[in-house]
Amino acid sequence: MKYIDVYNDIKRKIEDKVYHPWTTLQGEEFLCEMYGISRTTIRKAISKLRQEGYIHSRQGSGIFVNPPEFYEEKNLKTLSERMEKKQNIENNILKFKIIKAGKKLADLFNIAIESELYYYKRLRSIEDEPKVLEETYMPKYLFKDFSEEKAKSSVLKYIEKDCKHVISHDVKNITAINITKELSDLLQIKEGIATLQIEHKVYLIKSVLAQYTKEIQVKNNIKFVSVR
Numbered sequence: 263m264k265y266i267d268v269y270n271d272i273k274r275k276i277e278d279k280v281y282h283p284w285t286t287l288q289g290e291e292f293l294c295e296m297y298g299i300s301r302t303t304i305r306k307a308i309s310k311l312r313q314e315g316y317i318h319s320r321q322g323s324g325i326f327v328n329p330p331e332f333y334e335e336k337n338l339k340t341l342s343e344r345m346e347k348k349q350n351i352e353n354n355i356l357k358f359k360i361i362k363a364g365k366k367l368a369d370l371f372n373i374a375i376e377s378e379l380y381y382y383k384r385l386r387s388i389e390d391e392p393k394v395l396e397e398t399y400m401p402k403y404l405f406k407d408f409s410e411e412k413a414k415s416s417v418l419k420y421i422e423k424d425c426k427h428v429i430s431h432d433v434k435n436i437t438a439i440n441i442t443k444e445l446s447d448l449l450q451i452k453e454g455i456a457t458l459q460i461e462h463k464v465y466l467i468k469s470v471l472a473q474y475t476k477e478i479q480v481k482n483n484i485k486f487v488s489v490r
Contacts, residue, residue, distance in 0.1 A: 265306040266428055266467065268297050272307065276316050276327055283329035287317060350388070357383040358410040360402065371401050371471050378402040382413045385448055392449045398475040404466075418464070421472060428467050435461040439478070449480050457481075 275281050288296070293304045308325065311317045315333035319325050361381045368375045379399050386394040398417070400408060405425060412420050421427050439459045446453035457479060464473040 264299055265303045265310070266430060268293075268299060268304065268307040269310045270428075271297075272311060273314075273316055276311075276333075277330075281327045283327055285327050286323075287325040287327060289324070352387045352390070353414045354385045354387065355382060355410055355413055356385060357381070358413060361399075367399060367474075370474060371399075373401055373403070380405065380408050382410070384413060393480050395445065395448055395478045396475055398473060400473050401471075404470070404472055417473070421464075427472065429472070430465050430467045430469070433463040433465070437461075445478060449478070451480055 272281070272287075281287060287293075290301055290304050290308070293299075293308075294301055297304065308317070312319065315328055317325050317327055318332075359381055360378050363371065363373055363375060363377045363379050365375055367373075367379060368377060371377075371379070379401055381397075381399055383395070383397045385392055386396065398413075400417075402408075404427070405421070408420070412424075418429070422429060437459050438456045441449070441451055441453050441455050441457055443453055445451075451457070458481070460477045460479070462473070462475040462477060463471055464475075466472050
């Protein structure tokens with residue numbers, strides 16, 4: 263899907279500050295010529311960028327690049343997406359194994375019961391301070407060479423760069439949970455308080471589910487930002 267490639271390229275340039283916050287993005291005509299695509303295709307890419315908080319439009323003024331707090335909070339990005347360019351993340355793998363899918367996971371991934379899945383649980387810390395606990399499932403048929411060692415770094419980079427898969431979208435479900443004794447010990451926060459659990463379903467193109475993660479954050483608030 264060509265618009266996904268364009269979307270990913272512009273998104274990367276925004277995140278890498280090639281396009282600086284509050285500056286104007288080039289117009290549709292320029293972008294069409296730059297990427298060699300139709301106006302319909304560029305509009306689909308622009309629409310997706312707008313929905314995810316990377317840009318906003320002002321009638322008669324153009325398309326403007328948003329600062330990081332707009333898209334980071336709007337999309338509830340993973341810890342690595344938010345921090346890997348700024349601070350060192352340490353991933354401590356607590357569990358890593360290959361499991362057989364029961365009915366629930368088989369239905370979720372649209373695979374046969376007893377199909378093999380990678381399962382890992384990792385604690386993610388910044389400067390020795392725990393930030394996120396993740397439990398993740400990935401179908402083995404999509405990632406035949408995945409390993410515990412690869413789970414110690416950015417798994418989304420592994421999916422996109424090593425495996426050459428194109429990530430289409432990430433569906434998130436946010437709930438509040440109470441911190442149990444186990445979570446309190448791992449995340450070094452007070453037992454019984456509320457925090458966020460975010461379920462991520464990462465899809466490839468054609469709606470193929472590549473990754474299902476339950477992420478529990480130390481941070482327990484969401485900031486919403488809007489522009490006119």
